Amino acid sequence: MTGLQYMSGFGNEHASEDPRCPGALPEGQNNPQVCPYGLYAEQLSGSAFTCPRATNRRSWLYRILPSVCHKPFKPLEEGHLTHDWDEIEPDPNQLRWKPFEIPKAPQNKMDFVSGLHTLCGAGEPRGRNGIAVHIFVCNTSMTDRCLYNSDGDFLIVPQQGKLLITTEFGKMLVEPNEICVIQQGMRFSVEVFGESRGYILEVYGAHFELPDLGPIGANGLANPRDFLVPVAWYEDRQVPGGYTVISKYQGKLFAAQQDYSPYNVVAWHGNYTPYKYHLEKFMVINAVAFDHADPSIFTVLTAKTTRAGVALADFVIFPPRWGVANNTFRPPYYHRNCMSEFMGLIKGHYEAKEEGFQPGGGSLHSMMTPHGPDADCFEKASKAKLEPERVADGTMAFMFESSLSLAVTKWGLQTSNRLDKNYYKCWEPLKSHFNPKYK
Incomplete structure (x- = not known):
C-alpha cells in the first residue's frame, strides 16, 4: 500500500493511518496507556521542545516495535x-x-x-x-x-x-x-x-x-x-x-x-x-519591463539563519519561462557575490553555458569569485532581436546558494577525476568593445 497526500502547508498538522488498521490513531491524546492494536507510541522531535508554536516540529509514530530495539x-x-x-x-x-x-x-x-x-x-x-x-x-x-x-x-x-x-x-x-x-x-x-x-x-x-x-x-x-x-x-x-x-x-x-x-509504523500524525x-509546479516571477532580476526570485525552499534575509542555504531553480524585458541583456549578468553558488543541471542546456555545463555535472562559484555567461552566450545575447522569447524550454538547472564559504573536498578536486580543468577558457574569447568616441 503506497500513496501520497497534499501537505497543505508547512508547519500544519497532518495525520495518516494504514487502511489495514482503521482507528490506529489514538483519539484525544498522543500517548494513551494502551495504544490501539497494541502499538507503541514514539515521538520524533525536529525542534527543541520549547520552540515557539510556529516553528515547533514533531510527529507521533504508532509502531509495532519502538526504534530503540537494536x-x-x-x-x-x-x-x-x-x-x-x-x-x-x-x-x-x-x-x-x-x-x-x-x-x-x-x-x-x-x-x-x-x-x-x-x-x-x-x-x-x-x-x-x-x-x-x-x-x-x-x-x-x-x-x-x-x-x-x-x-x-x-x-x-x-x-x-x-x-x-x-x-x-x-x-x-x-x-x-x-x-x-x-x-x-x-x-x-x-x-x-x-x-x-x-x-x-x-x-x-x-x-x-x-x-x-x-x-x-x-x-x-x-x-x-x-x-x-x-x-x-x-x-x-x-x-x-x-x-x-x-x-x-x-x-x-x-x-x-x-x-x-x-x-513498522501503522499510523502517524504531526507536522x-x-x-x-x-x-514543474513552480510559478515563475520574472521581469516584464527591463533588466535581469536577481536569482532569488527563483527560490523554492530556504533554510534561514538568525540574520534577517541571510540564508544558511537556498534551493533555487531556473525553469522554462518567458523572457520579455526591454533593452536588456537577458542572460544572467556578470557577477561577484558574497554567497557561495553551487549549480547543477537536471536536463537540457543552461542558457549561459550551453556546451560545457552538462546534466549530471556541476559548478561552484565561491565567494567573490567572478562568473557569468561564456563568450558565445555574450555575443549571441548582445546581438539578439529583443522580442518575447521562450527561455530554458526542456531545461531544468538549479542552484544551492549559501552564506557560508564552501570548501571543496579531496574527492571533488582529485579523487572523482571529473574536474574540468579547462573551465576558465570559456571566458578567454571575451574581448573589449570599448570606444571612447561613442556612447
Whole structure:
C-alpha cells in the first residue's frame, strides 16, 4: 500500500493511518496507556521542545516495535562522506565538474549509501551550523538496510533514474524534475531501477521552509498545496539474518543490527514529515519591463539563519519561462557575490553555458569569485532581436546558494577525476568593445 497526500502547508498538522488498521490513531491524546492494536507510541522531535508554536516540529509514530530495539552502533566504512573541510588546500577558482560517473553493475554494485560522496561544504554538525553538498551515484537498491541522518536534513535532487523512497511515514516515488526532503532523524531506504545519479543539499541546524513572498503578494513561487507527504504504510516483517540501521552521525557512518523492519509504523500524525515537490509546479516571477532580476526570485525552499534575509542555504531553480524585458541583456549578468553558488543541471542546456555545463555535472562559484555567461552566450545575447522569447524550454538547472564559504573536498578536486580543468577558457574569447568616441 503506497500513496501520497497534499501537505497543505508547512508547519500544519497532518495525520495518516494504514487502511489495514482503521482507528490506529489514538483519539484525544498522543500517548494513551494502551495504544490501539497494541502499538507503541514514539515521538520524533525536529525542534527543541520549547520552540515557539510556529516553528515547533514533531510527529507521533504508532509502531509495532519502538526504534530503540537494536544492537549497539559500530563504525561503517562506506562512501566518501566527510565534514573535514581542511583535508586539502582552498581553491578560489571557478570550478566545474563533468557528469559524475555511475558505477557499472554487476561488477561494481553500489547502493545509495555506498554511493554517497561529499563534494563541498562548510561548518560542522556538532555546532549545528553548516551545510554540505553531496553527489550520489548508484546502480542497486538498498536491501534490508536503512539510513537516517542525525546531523541534518537531506534535500535530494534526482538527475538520472527514479527513486522509490521508503520512509517510516510511507513511500514516495521521486523522479528527475522532482525533489524530496528527508528531515533529520527520519529512517529511509532507496530503491532504484537502474543507473541513478543526483545531488543532495544537507543543512545542519535549520529546516527548509518556503521563502517569504513580500511584495510578490499571497501567491507565486512554490505554493504550499503542491507539496506531498506519504500515506502511512507498514510492514510487520522479521529479518532473521539481520536488518542494518545506518546512522550518519557527526559526519561519519555507523551501523546497528536489529531483527525486524524499521518500517513498522501503522499510523502517524504531526507536522514533521518527509515530503516531495514537482519542480514543474513552480510559478515563475520574472521581469516584464527591463533588466535581469536577481536569482532569488527563483527560490523554492530556504533554510534561514538568525540574520534577517541571510540564508544558511537556498534551493533555487531556473525553469522554462518567458523572457520579455526591454533593452536588456537577458542572460544572467556578470557577477561577484558574497554567497557561495553551487549549480547543477537536471536536463537540457543552461542558457549561459550551453556546451560545457552538462546534466549530471556541476559548478561552484565561491565567494567573490567572478562568473557569468561564456563568450558565445555574450555575443549571441548582445546581438539578439529583443522580442518575447521562450527561455530554458526542456531545461531544468538549479542552484544551492549559501552564506557560508564552501570548501571543496579531496574527492571533488582529485579523487572523482571529473574536474574540468579547462573551465576558465570559456571566458578567454571575451574581448573589449570599448570606444571612447561613442556612447
